Amino acid sequence: MVKINVDKYKNLRRIIDESWINIHPIQRGGVLPPESKKTLLSFGDGYSTCDLCLEGRIDLVKAPPILDFAGDVAKFLNMDEVQFTPGARGAKQAIFKSIAEPGDTIVIDSLAHYTTYIAAEVNDLKIVEVPHGGYPEFKIKIGDYEAKIEEVKRETGELPAAVLLTHVDYRYGNLADAAEVGKIAKEYGVPYVLNAAYSAGVMPVNGKKLGVDFLVCSGHKSWASSGPIGMLATTYEFSGKVFRTSTIKGPWSGRAFTKKDVYLFGCPPVFGAPIATLMASFPHVVERVKHWGEEVEKVRWLVKEFERIKDFHQLGERPRQHTLVTFETPSFHKVAKKQPRRGFFLYEELKKRKIAGIHAGMTKMIKLNTYGLTKEQLQKVADAFHEIARAYGVEVE
Amino acid sequence: MVKINVDKYKNLRRIIDESWINIHPIQRGGVLPPESKKTLLSFGDGYSTCDLCLEGRIDLVKAPPILDFAGDVAKFLNMDEVQFTPGARGAKQAIFKSIAEPGDTIVIDSLAHYTTYIAAEVNDLKIVEVPHGGYPEFKIKIGDYEAKIEEVKRETGELPAAVLLTHVDYRYGNLADAAEVGKIAKEYGVPYVLNAAYSAGVMPVNGKKLGVDFLVCSGHKSWASSGPIGMLATTYEFSGKVFRTSTIKGPWSGRAFTKKDVYLFGCPPVFGAPIATLMASFPHVVERVKHWGEEVEKVRWLVKEFERIKDFHQLGERPRQHTLVTFETPSFHKVAKKQPRRGFFLYEELKKRKIAGIHAGMTKMIKLNTYGLTKEQLQKVADAFHEIARAYGVEVE
Numbered sequence: 182m183v184k185i186n187v188d189k190y191k192n193l194r195r196i197i198d199e200s201w202i203n204i205h206p207i208q209r210g211g212v213l214p215p216e217s218k219k220t221l222l223s224f225g226d227g228y229s230t231c232d233l234c235l236e237g238r239i240d241l242v243k244a245p246p247i248l249d250f251a252g253d254v255a256k257f258l259n260m261d262e263v264q265f266t267p268g269a270r271g272a273k274q275a276i277f278k279s280i281a282e283p284g285d286t287i288v289i290d291s292l293a294h295y296t297t298y299i300a301a302e303v304n305d306l307k308i309v310e311v312p313h314g315g316y317p318e319f320k321i322k323i324g325d326y327e328a329k330i331e332e333v334k335r336e337t338g339e340l341p342a343a344v345l346l347t348h349v350d351y352r353y354g355n356l357a358d359a360a361e362v363g364k365i366a367k368e369y370g371v372p373y374v375l376n377a378a379y380s381a382g383v384m385p386v387n388g389k390k391l392g393v394d395f396l397v398c399s400g401h402k403s404w405a406s407s408g409p410i411g412m413l414a415t416t417y418e419f420s421g422k423v424f425r426t427s428t429i430k431g432p433w434s435g436r437a438f439t440k441k442d443v444y445l446f447g448c449p450p451v452f453g454a455p456i457a458t459l460m461a462s463f464p465h466v467v468e469r470v471k472h473w474g475e476e477v478e479k480v481r482w483l484v485k486e487f488e489r490i491k492d493f494h495q496l497g498e499r500p501r502q503h504t505l506v507t508f509e510t511p512s513f514h515k516v517a518k519k520q521p522r523r524g525f526f527l528y529e530e531l532k533k534r535k536i537a538g539i540h541a542g543m544t545k546m547i548k549l550n551t552y553g554l555t556k557e558q559l560q561k562v563a564d565a566f567h568e569i570a571r572a573y574g575v576e577v578e
Numbered sequence: 579m580v581k582i583n584v585d586k587y588k589n590l591r592r593i594i595d596e597s598w599i600n601i602h603p604i605q606r607g608g609v610l611p612p613e614s615k616k617t618l619l620s621f622g623d624g625y626s627t628c629d630l631c632l633e634g635r636i637d638l639v640k641a642p643p644i645l646d647f648a649g650d651v652a653k654f655l656n657m658d659e660v661q662f663t664p665g666a667r668g669a670k671q672a673i674f675k676s677i678a679e680p681g682d683t684i685v686i687d688s689l690a691h692y693t694t695y696i697a698a699e700v701n702d703l704k705i706v707e708v709p710h711g712g713y714p715e716f717k718i719k720i721g722d723y724e725a726k727i728e729e730v731k732r733e734t735g736e737l738p739a740a741v742l743l744t745h746v747d748y749r750y751g752n753l754a755d756a757a758e759v760g761k762i763a764k765e766y767g768v769p770y771v772l773n774a775a776y777s778a779g780v781m782p783v784n785g786k787k788l789g790v791d792f793l794v795c796s797g798h799k800s801w802a803s804s805g806p807i808g809m810l811a812t813t814y815e816f817s818g819k820v821f822r823t824s825t826i827k828g829p830w831s832g833r834a835f836t837k838k839d840v841y842l843f844g845c846p847p848v849f850g851a852p853i854a855t856l857m858a859s860f861p862h863v864v865e866r867v868k869h870w871g872e873e874v875e876k877v878r879w880l881v882k883e884f885e886r887i888k889d890f891h892q893l894g895e896r897p898r899q900h901t902l903v904t905f906e907t908p909s910f911h912k913v914a915k916k917q918p919r920r921g922f923f924l925y926e927e928l929k930k931r932k933i934a935g936i937h938a939g940m941t942k943m944i945k946l947n948t949y950g951l952t953k954e955q956l957q958k959v960a961d962a963f964h965e966i967a968r969a970y971g972v973e974v975e
Contacts, residue, residue: 194617208626256580256582274843310829454804
């Protein structure tokens, strides 16, 4: 047998612990509350949630109360039915697979997450993009959904198989007008997918009020869960289609699997820690979305503090409607050019101060997320950036 | 906002803890060693393994050493390349999607896991099953792979798109002759998929020696990991195909994602706890496969003890080559018919003794797994079954 050196896998620990301030753009909504860490440990083994599986599907397990939970999540989102998925990415693939044929066209926003593009690609779909308005706000031109649907109709003779909107985009953290797209989709009778990976779980999202047919959520991004886990919420109109069960039959054995979900791997691979922590954090999530306004106040305060640094400009819509925010930072980029470690100087200065989450090596633009951090923690972040600026000769107002 | 009662999700804990003996057929190979529980807690947040993601894909992350790990897993399995997947089920879907066209036929064993059938169904493939020999051994007729390939050739004019063998089946725990199928597949030039969900990680598996083109593994089933996580190992011949990267381009934005994996969601959803615990348990796994012989000895001992109970007969091949084992137990089924709680009497008697893992309500057949349990623990299991038998008037020899 070949010799493998396994030493590097021993005592594996994350460098960042609770003594750090983590402003990583994709991590804030996924931080586990303390009570969920105990649940995580208790359900650490892979099939720990399957001790009493009687129906062969994780969403139908009654103890722990996963069946009830799926119903409660549907209520919380104001949708009819919910299934768990391997991430929001898995939800999008399942939706496209179930409602589109290879060669069909879908209309998506041009700030969509890459997994939206990949979900189209793997299902052999063509995409048409709704433009954004460019620098500095990069707002999706919501009204253009109509023109793009017309364009698809004109060029293919058919309506698009679906329209998709990214509720809050990963790049600028803009909050798009989901209700407006809902109206347009309804008018044309085109199924409407809302990617709420950055919204549902941190802010109130009411699926039916927004006119949504498919609501895509991310547990590890925005529901304080360990994950990876996503949620696919839909209406009775579409649930039979996207959650359709297996009809295959073994030609020799006669075996059939009529309870198994076709588009989500039979039983979606979310058992164990992902679903257990998603449930354990649900009380926390239900409560926290009520306080979204306070979170938005905090990020607006930080924007003001950051823009005191010379040539720091917030990109994306103003004022902020979401805690994910991007700045262009040409003054820091100029500094980086003269540093022996180039762009890594910023990463290292922040590391010294136990602030994590700014992309290592990047100084032209920086992206961060303030969600769930206290005012005191954000004051430390602001102070750190001011200090670093001054130390490298960049003016602070 | 609608009122949701979240009390049932508070203080969520698994009933079974370390004071129990768990003989659940699908859980034994996934039990976390103590050192991995610390890693689990440290990497509890969803994107915790992505702090230093520079390439946008989890398998390329260098700290923690995931890139190295993928290489070490490939070495361990004697294959060329490895990617992580949302379970073995996700690996099979990716393989079929990448090497077969809708309408193609694949040849599979008739004891394949349901996720193999679903992977065929979602990819619109036809299946042909290789029969097993029926009661009592249910051994797959390995030689029939040849006849079935010929049958497909005759009826469709083409070779099957792939042959798949389940190395150890979930039903009887039979160990199939994977090398023999490897020879047949090679002879015909048909890609060969080995589902090693119940073998790799608990016993030595040498992919190239078995002539395998695609080796499918399950972290939460057999690599002592939290999961859900699978591994797809392949050869250089097929890696470009199954791990092909994205070529889609935003028609308006020009956006492209050339590093993203098409068939595995761009970046496979295994970040955080699944990949962290898989790595942390790897030293343990590399060591434990060397002791497979002792594990087989223990299950053979338990079979002997169980068959002392009247009308308990082990099903599947004899002697045992794997720790997953099924018994027909008509004597207990007869008891169940006279009990007020029917088949649940057994489950409840075992629960009193803190023995978990026998399917609740089932007494006609029982299935269990002895992997990783000590001789003392198995003695307790044998004693419990003997005691219960006697208490309900079933003879023990």
